[in-house]
Amino acid sequence: NAGVMQNPRHLVRRRGQEARLRCSPMKGHSHVYWYRQLPEEGLKFMVYLQKENIIDESGMPKERFSAEFPKEGPSILRIQQVVRGDSAAYFCASLHGQNTEAFFGQGTRLTVV
Amino acid sequence: DQQVKQNSPSLSVQEGRISILNCDYTNSMFDYFLWYKKYPAEGPTFLISISSIKDKNEDGRFTVFLNKSAKHLSLHIVPSQPGDSAVYFCAASAFQGAAGNKLTFGGGTRVLVKP
Numbered sequence: 476n477a478g479v480m481q482n483p484r485h486l487v488r489r490r491g492q493e494a495r496l497r498c499s500p501m502k503g504h505s506h507v508y509w510y511r512q513l514p515e516e517g518l519k520f521m522v523y524l525q526k527e528n529i530i531d532e533s534g535m536p537k538e539r540f541s542a543e544f545p546k547e548g549p550s551i552l553r554i555q556q557v558v559r560g561d562s563a564a565y566f567c568a569s570l571h572g573q574n575t576e577a578f579f580g581q582g583t584r585l586t587v588v
Numbered sequence: 589d590q591q592v593k594q595n596s597p598s599l600s601v602q603e604g605r606i607s608i609l610n611c612d613y614t615n616s617m618f619d620y621f622l623w624y625k626k627y628p629a630e631g632p633t634f635l636i637s638i639s640s641i642k643d644k645n646e647d648g649r650f651t652v653f654l655n656k657s658a659k660h661l662s663l664h665i666v667p668s669q670p671g672d673s674a675v676y677f678c679a680a681s682a683f684q685g686a687a688g689n690k691l692t693f694g695g696g697t698r699v700l701v702k703p
Contacts, residue, residue, distance in 0.1 A: 479631070508690060517695040518632070518677060531690055566631055576622060577691055579631035
């Protein structure tokens, strides 16, 4: 039973380009969270999705950021027109249901140059 | 508005002794609490959790204590081992019905276990 898979592990983008981060949840998990960790900071909630639905996007910046979790395929976090401040580690987590532990992927380290 | 706080950014402990990590929260709706361990360049790994209906949960060397009246929880690691050196995050969630339960994390405590 594979864990949460994130790719790529490392992503370098120039300012103004688009970044696409992918997350495949654990088998049987239909809930996906995205978190961001800035250098020397904790994990900040971005968005919570279930299959084909955005449940809570209260942590997503209003512009340039979007997320989806289609019926088939991985969840995608998209960042358009990246800026240096977007450089961070982005973690995806999946869980089976209410009040169960969330399992995290290895993260994608985005560097904007 | 930081709903989950870990006031000690770092902790140093001798191998074999007890490590005590503390976490405070402000949202009385939180009903499920978790501790995660994180090594550099890796994702957080689940350690142990506790439901608000309990005040203690133990798993091997790890014990989590919950004091609901004080809105405080702690993680005890005994005995501490060098491999326990990592950043530890406290997290909390509140049942939100159909909206699910997102995890709110504290800022983390970096633990260093000295041989």
